[in-house]
Amino acid sequence: MAASRFAHLPVPQNPAADYKKQCIEVPGTKRPGQTAHYRGSAYPYVTIDAPDAFTNLLQIFDEGLRRSKGGRFLGQRPIISKQPLKYADYHVWQSWPEVDVRRRAVGSALHKLFETGTLGGGDLPTVGIWSKNCPNWQVIDLALQAYGKVGVSLYDTLGKDSAEFIVNHAELTVIFATPEHISSLLKLAPLTPVLKMIVSMEPLSPDTKSALSAWGETVNVQIKDIAELEEFGRANLIEVIPAVADQIATICYTSGTTGQPKGVVITHGSMAQAVYGYLHQFEMTNDMSMMSFLPLAHIYERVMELVSVAVGGQIGYTTGDPLLLLDDLKVLQPHFMPSVPRVLNRLYQSAMSAGAAPGIKGALFRKAVATKLHNMRANGQFTHALYDRLVFKKGELLPKIQSSRPVTDELRFSYGMTENCGSFVRAWTDDPTSSGTVGSPLPNAELKLVDVPEMGYSAEDKPFPRGEICMRGAQRFTCYYKDPKKTAETIDEEGWLHTGDVGLLDDCLRLKIVDRVKNIMKLAQGEYVALENIENIYSGHPLVAQLYVHGDSLQSYLIAVVVPDPVQLAALVSRIRSKAVSPTDLATLAEAAKDPQVVAAVLAELTKPAKKRGLKGFEQLRRIHLTLEPLTTENGCLTPTLKIRRKETYEYFKAPLDGLYALGEPSKL
Known part of the structure; x- marks a missing residue:
């Protein structure tokens, strides 16, 4: 095969990389109101002018x-x-x-x-x-x-x-x-x-x-x-x-x-x-x-x-x-599959449901997962000679799946957006403690965090700096077509792309997504809440197929539309009523979704991980509308990329949501 100036690609993992210091601070770049500029430490920083880089x-x-x-x-x-x-x-x-x-x-x-x-x-x-x-x-x-x-x-x-x-x-x-x-x-x-x-x-x-x-x-x-x-x-x-x-x-x-x-x-x-x-x-x-x-x-x-x-x-x-x-x-049987959080959460929940199987089968699965997670966190190893053969058989796909945004803490991902070609930061291979983070910048990108004072995030926060995530690099987009105003709002005069996401840099200088600047609202008592962040936390529960969090500036608490997973809902209803209900019996499930006892049980289940993840009282859901009617592109609640259209979703579910607020404040806030 003829020689090529791109023959060195892909570049293997750097054996000398310091997992305890995954970013390097660019000297002289620290300024008030923001962190210094950071670059990834695993490889030398490169630009589009590098002789061995793709340019078209x-x-x-x-x-x-x-x-x-x-x-x-x-x-x-x-x-x-x-x-x-x-x-x-x-x-x-x-x-x-x-x-x-x-x-x-x-x-x-x-x-x-x-x-x-x-x-x-x-x-x-x-x-x-x-x-x-x-x-x-x-x-x-x-x-x-x-x-x-x-x-x-x-x-x-x-x-x-x-x-x-x-x-x-x-x-x-x-x-x-x-x-x-x-x-x-x-x-x-x-x-x-x-x-x-x-x-x-x-x-x-x-x-x-x-x-x-x-x-x-x-x-x-x-x-x-x-x-x-x-x-x-x-x-x-x-x-x-x-x-x-x-x-x-x-x-x-x-x-x-x-x-x-x-x-x-x-x-x-x-x-x-x-x-x-x-x-x-x-x-x-x-x-x-x-x-x-x-x-x-x-x-x-x-x-x-x-x-x-x-x-x-x-x-x-x-x-x-x-x-x-x-x-x-x-x-x-692919070697890898790019995906996004919504899909991976469902795959993850489907896989984890195997752990609920009765008898030795479920016990063996739980033991296999616990062992492999321990190994991953201890030494970054995904494989296991015995359990890969007995339980996972043809191998795991999940470690090979790439995602554009973070999902559950058990999986590791990259982070990007359309405006930087989905290419910004990524978790390092075999990093045993990277769960919940998205890693450090790719070798041709830079990162900094900028204060968001109205949300209480600052580059001076202890123990870790926090702020709006900004990136710079040749993969950044040029402009919004025929829209100079929105372009100027997104790209500043120094070429930094302001992502609208809030992150922190942990003790290994890895980026972690913690909030969203956009879709922030103020409750009646003056507290700010980030609706998307709250949705992400609640959506990780196996009971949830879809979830929309709603707030009103004249109210002091949050409510939500919850579309449950039929399998999980059927199991919960069966326990409550001491009578088996099939996941395919949609008529019974739809009737159960209107039962106050079932609704209360679902809310109680969802509240457990919300508290565990540290949501403050005013950030937790106080009432929910349980429905089997999904949010779809057809009813206008979702965009083509399956993101929630907030205004349209509220209008679609206006009657039940307004009805929840009409009940008055819950007894415990």
């Missing part, structure tokens, strides 16, 4: 192609039956050379269409992708990177209003979409006059293609499928167009919990640096696979898939059905 996304693909040796690249489980829907227990794979040919065809076609004026006309050569994760999603994105186009991803669960806003705001003249989204786009066409072409990402039957094309003609939108576009590209093939670091690669629209989505402008250099940072202390080779589950519209998933691309790895795509996640994991 084409370098990443070329390096992966070189390492792949023509092996398999993108795979998915084919559908073998539609009635009933059933997926194969294997993946069909496209090889690296096949994907290279396809990205050149798609990219050449788009370039020709923009060049002739068939597409384009806006400020940027933007191209939309509206689909769940699949190999074609990645092929299209690789084509955009290779031919100077700006990708704009739309979450698969995006609602009508947000879709309309993004199409117009980003001036999307062409969108690649799955068949189910094509009709939605055609309905929006009178409101989105910029849209000129829709490309189906899946084959269309002749009848469907004819009907959609006829509909498209009435609203001046062409309908094509990806095979047709690739054929046009092969007839107009051109070489890949070189890219530079400051060239815009994508606009990621954040699914804001209030107002319209913000378009986060990210360059080739920013995404390439995010990948470069994660390739430190990261064990992956071209014979390893990752599972694509988190939406590709999510920047963290895109960066982690690019990490796999950089080493010539393999990416297996799930069915897209969350209920089949465990089946997808069983079929692919």
Whole structure:
């Protein structure tokens, strides 16, 4: 294999790293109202100007192609039956050379269409992708990177209003979409006059293609499928167009919990640096696979898939059905899977429920978990010769899962946001005491904490400094598209990104997330509460499937909507009523959710960990509305990334929540 200036990647763990001092203070940077600037201590600090660092996304693909040796690249489980829907227990794979040919065809076609004026006309050569994760999603994105186009991803669960806003705001003249989204786009066409072409990402039957094309003609939108576009590209093939670091690669629209989505402008250099940072202390080779589950519209998933691309790895795509996640994991048996707290909490709770099994089976599981947790904390070791064979059998996936935010204290994670390409800090490998922290900065990022006086957080706090987390580095975004005001509110004059999260630096100089600057409210007695932080603490209980905390500035206490886990609720109701209730008996569970005795029991259970985690009295829930009706994107309570829309959720549950406050103050506050 020919030599490459990126051959040193991924960079192995530094054997000389000091686990007791994971950050280094930059001399002369301490100022009033903030900590000094900190950099990670495991590796030398690097910038985008380093000779062996990625500066654009084409370098990443070329390096992966070189390492792949023509092996398999993108795979998915084919559908073998539609009635009933059933997926194969294997993946069909496209090889690296096949994907290279396809990205050149798609990219050449788009370039020709923009060049002739068939597409384009806006400020940027933007191209939309509206689909769940699949190999074609990645092929299209690789084509955009290779031919100077700006990708704009739309979450698969995006609602009508947000879709309309993004199409117009980003001036999307062409969108690649799955068949189910094509009709939605055609309905929006009178409101989105910029849209000129829709490309189906899946084959269309002749009848469907004819009907959609006829509909498209009435609203001046062409309908094509990806095979047709690739054929046009092969007839107009051109070489890949070189890219530079400051060239815009994508606009990621954040699914804001209030107002319209913000378009986060990210360059080739920013995404390439995010990948470069994660390739430190990261064990992956071209014979390893990752599972694509988190939406590709999510920047963290895109960066982690690019990490796999950089080493010539393999990416297996799930069915897209969350209920089949465990089946997808069983079929692919991936080496790692990027994820987010909501998913990991459910996986964690599902795994821990095995410990409640009666007899020797449950006892053995509890003993195995306790032993492995002890070993992890004592010496950082995840493996165990006996229990891996008896209990965990095919090995653990959880230690190999990467998450973009912290979750339960038993697991370790990285921390980032769309505005820094999900790439900022990460827990060190084999750190025995890192539970509950998110580690230290990647080698190309800097960290500092800034006072939040209204919340009582200060860089001078003892024993550990606390404050709003700020980051700086080449992976930071450029601006919010067409929104200089919000850009100036987020990036200060020295280039620091203000995250809106509150953290502390512990005795090993590791970052720990402790609060949220945003979504803070003042109760009637003048106490400030951080609603998201309280939600995170209560949501860790196995009883909770979903939870929304609500406060009112005219009230002195907090209330909540709790959507319970049916299995856990059934067990609790069975104990209370001394009569077995099945988790599938939704009618009985719905009736029980209205029973004051059951509601009180659920609240009592949730209060135990809240007290254990140190929530003050005014931060604890005093009343709850128990319901089996979930918070969803369809009822407007969740964003496409499954974040809670606070205003909309309150309006949806207004009657029961107002009813809880109408009862007056609880007897004990």
